Amino acid sequence: MEAAAEATRRESEEFPMELQAKALEVLSSNDNTAMETLFSHLYSPEHQHQHRSQALTFLQCCKRHHPDLLFIKLFFLLRSTPLPETRANAARALLFLKPAHLWPTLKPIAQAHLQAHLLTFLSQEPSIHVLRLASLLLAETLAAAFQARQPPTSHLLDFLLSSLASDTDNLRREVAALVLAKLPHDARFVLSDAFREKPGAVKALHESFLSSLASSNPDVQVASFAAAVALVGLFAEPALFHELLRAIMVGVFTLLHGFEATYFRSAFTELVNLVSREPLLLKPYMNDMVLDVLQIAESDALSRETHRLAFELVVAMTEVKEYEHVFVNLPITTARRLLSVPMKMVHGGGADLESEGEKVGDVYGFGMKCLKKLCVALGASKAVPAACEVLRLHLDGAEWKMRHAGITMLSVLAEEFSDELVLTDNFLVEVVTKVLKTIQDSHVQVRLAAFKFMQTPTNFVQVVQILYHNRLVHAFCMALDHDQDHKVKEQAASALLFFLKNTLPESLTLNKSVDTVMSKLLPLLQGKESAKQRSIALSILNVVAQRCHEVVHKYCVIFLPTLLEACNDKNSEIKEEAARGIRIFAEFGTPQLKPFVNRILSELSVLLNHSNQSLPENAKAHDIAVSALGRICEVHRECIDGSKMVPAWLSFLPLTNDLIEAKLMHEQLCLMVSRLDKDLLGSDNQNLPKIMVVFLEIIDKGDKVATAQTMKQVNNLLRLLVRNIRRWVATSVLPRGEEHGGDEVAGEVVKAAEVSKRKGGQ
Structure with a gap:
């Protein structure tokens, strides 16, 4: 990036006369030593930045003041030097100089010679490495010519057609396909129009693609994939497109089973591009393509990476409006198979992939993305019944990873189709039973997933909370009491807090749940497992106390010492919740608070003084402490010196x-x-x-x-x-x-x- 910025800056500069003279001397000389040294400084990793910088300056000076000579010199080296490395470096230098920038500076005769020389070179060069570089060079040169409204020459069209049709020269076939594949988008239209105007060219090109896609040479096959996708608009006639697509799909499976994965990856990426770019052409074939993808994604003989790559095509389909009807009209069995594939990707949160060197987050994230996009694309009428069947199989699975994936799918379904799930016959009762079972699952990851699901802000979870609050509170409290894993306890406490915040205020009092909850809180508050677990527990205490005033009277003496101790905690969230708890206990005027008033004032004074001078994260704790002081001034005036405390409270406002x-x-x-x-x-x-x-x-x-x-x-x-x-x-x-x-x-x-x-x- 630094070199590119430096080169751009130098293009706008005037170069010294001495350097211009040196450039003219080197470019006019029959001795190639200076140019080979220049290439060495530019492309050899051993040379220092200073040498590379000097070489860039010299090259930019040549481009600025002697573009014709530079092209002649570079093309001479490209065509005539016996060393493949030097020819490759000449091609790199030409690409670095950007044909699109240099083309307008060349005289018409130089432009004509350039195209002719390139075509001749491509016909004769024996090194595939050099040819691949030169194919990009020709593609960029053609794009520059087309942008200058110079139509493709008959010689160019004949070269491309004859090269693609060659049954004996795989190098020429690959190079011609690479040129077509690497053309910029606008240039493809220009070239397509030229082929249409040339008698017999479209049919010949079509036959060449069919042959190249069936080639036994994988490099030719892959290059032909990209070329066919680039010019697919030429074959919009149904009969032509049908044959071409069939050849593409056969080629995909040939590459999948016959060669290393990189060939299949390149070819399938082009197929994904085709699905995204040409929805109208592909629309009639989408059902078959979905089945083809499933055949790949369900194969146990193929790698996870291949499964994922195949499913990229499904993701691409879900993002194209023209394919909406495809998913909605799929048979229920196909929809079920589609949903089962990403379920494998989310098994256990991807923990099993670590040993295989795959990126866990990427695989799991992709699986979640697929689940969500498929559910939306299938629509409620198709996704809900298909997903419910998949869900049941996973929640009852013998392997923990299946049960974990089941909870994950349930979260996605609840997010997308809450109302439909609630209205599905017997589904609510069945799911609640299974979720309560997973809360007590033998594997910690499943228990964690179940508690996290109970904290998703969806209508489905809210209905579950309203209808089954007794069973839920009991399950949460059991986990707080008996679960040995600290993370699970934390998630159980978090789920309980979410439940309390999102259910009716009277639900606790209507059902005694209050005493059950309170009996589990004190061990959590006194435990030292994690700061987060001690903050959630305080939040639960505050929610319960705010809603059930009798809790304040009944448990004031038990919980106040813990709240006062927490006011001195290092964790800002704990200090906030502790101060809020004191404010709530003070607000309801319980007589049991009176013996603690002086100690409360002492602790609040420390908190207020420290928070005022401390870090920004303590600012909220400061405000809550002011609020607690205010409630004491209002409700417990007889226990304090109001003439001092009330003005002190006022001094902290607003x-x-x-x-x-x-x-x-x-x-x-x-x-x-x-x-x-x-x-x-x-x-x-x-x-x-x-x-x-x-x-x-x-x-x-x-x-x-x-x-x-x-x-x-x-x-x-x-x-x-x-x-x-x-x-x-x-x-x-x-x-x-x-x-x-x-x-x-x-x-x-x-x-x-x-x-x-x-x-x-x-």
């Missing part, structure tokens, strides 16, 4: 990091101002300016930090306070502490309040 707590605290501030809370206002209303500043900042932040109702209250209270300040200013009665500069302060607050009225509305 809150902007945790938006849930911000809305709660700003609502509380409005309520306290409305009732003219003495501790809040302070002696002689000395805290009033701070209150007004907080109100103005709340208005400035908008509905992110306050509910619509709170915003309305803030505006009303602010206008009321402004009127009082105006009265105080008029009567020279100011809050204590504002005797000096009071008019200025009042004026600024009044001005800001009027602005806030326009911003915040009425």
Whole structure:
């Protein structure tokens, strides 16, 4: 990339006269030593960057000032030098100089000579390595000529046709096919038109492709695949296309079973390209092509890589609108076979592929991609019944990888077809039974997958939670109690939290589940397995306590010490949930909290001081601690010195990091101002300016930090306070502490309040 950037920069530069003279001397000389040295500096890995840079500069100078001579010299070397390595390097140099850039600078006679020399060279060159480089050179040269509106010459067409038709010279056949395959998209149209205008050319080309695709030489076969796909528009007539496609498919299977995998990979990639580019031509053949792909993908004799490559064609089909009807109209047996293939790819999350050197994430990810795209392409009416059969086989499989894949498929189905699954006869009951069974599976990966499935945000999972909450809570709690794997425990706790957040608030109280859940939480909170498991457990405690107020009364003494200890944890999430738990316990005014108030204040003080000066990840914990302090000030005023604690709480407002707590605290501030809370206002209303500043900042932040109702209250209270300040200013009665500069302060607050009225509305 550095060399390319440097070359581009040098093209726009003027080169020194000495270098121009040296270039002219080298290009005009019959001695090729200097050019061979130049090639060595350019393409030999042993040479240093400095030599390569100097060689690039010299080559760019030749291109800029002596393009005709450079072409003559390079083509002379390409055609006449006895060393194949030098001929290959000459071809590389010509490709590096970009024929498309140089073509317009050449005189017409030079252009004509260039094409003629190239064709002659391609007919005579014995080295396939050099020929493959030169074929790309001819393709780029033709593209440049066609772009300059120069039509293909009869000599060129005859060369391509005769080369492709050669039964004895595989080199010529491969080179001609490579030239056609490497033509840019626009150039293919120009050449196709030229073939159409030449009598008998299309038929001859068609017969040549049929022969080349059946060649015993795999290099010829693969090159012919690419060439046939490049010019497939020439054979749109049904009879011609039918024969060509049949030859392509026969060639695919020949390469698959007769040669090394790289040949099949190259050929099949071209078939995938054909499916994507020519949907209208291929539409009538798609059913047969699906069956052909299945034949490859289901073969145990072939590698996983080959299975995946074959299924790339199915993925390409799902992405083309014209093939929609193909999948919808497939027989149910074929749909079931299609879905079974990617299921093998997601077995066990791909863990079994590690020993084979394959990239686990790639295989598993591709399998998931196939499952999702197939489900969408098949549509609910075909995908659901076909997938349900595959799902049952996998969930009941003897091998753990099958059961794991079954849960994976269930996740995909629930994401795409939740409503259809719920309405499928007996499916819901059957699946719940199987999922509950997999939650207790003997293999850890299956248990993990089951708990992860129960956290997918789909209608299907929500219906399961509503209808089977008792069985689910029991299963989650059993895992928390008995499972020996820490990751499974973490996922079970996470699934329980997801369940609690997404079911009806009264579901726990209507069913005692509460005591069952609470009995499992304390060991989790006291355990040291993982910070994540100690955060999820706190979140569960907070959700249960928020919904079931009797939990606060019943379990306050048991859980408060743990919450207070967690306030000092290094993990920011744990500190956040601990502080939120204290706020919830304080909010419901349980008498059992009173003995802990002083310790709570001490812990909150540490958390507030540290969070203020600490890392950004502690910002939310700071806001939640402020909220907990606020609830104590509101609900447990008799246990504290309100004249100190309430102003201290006010000093931390407004809150902007945790938006849930911000809305709660700003609502509380409005309520306290409305009732003219003495501790809040302070002696002689000395805290009033701070209150007004907080109100103005709340208005400035908008509905992110306050509910619509709170915003309305803030505006009303602010206008009321402004009127009082105006009265105080008029009567020279100011809050204590504002005797000096009071008019200025009042004026600024009044001005800001009027602005806030326009911003915040009425």
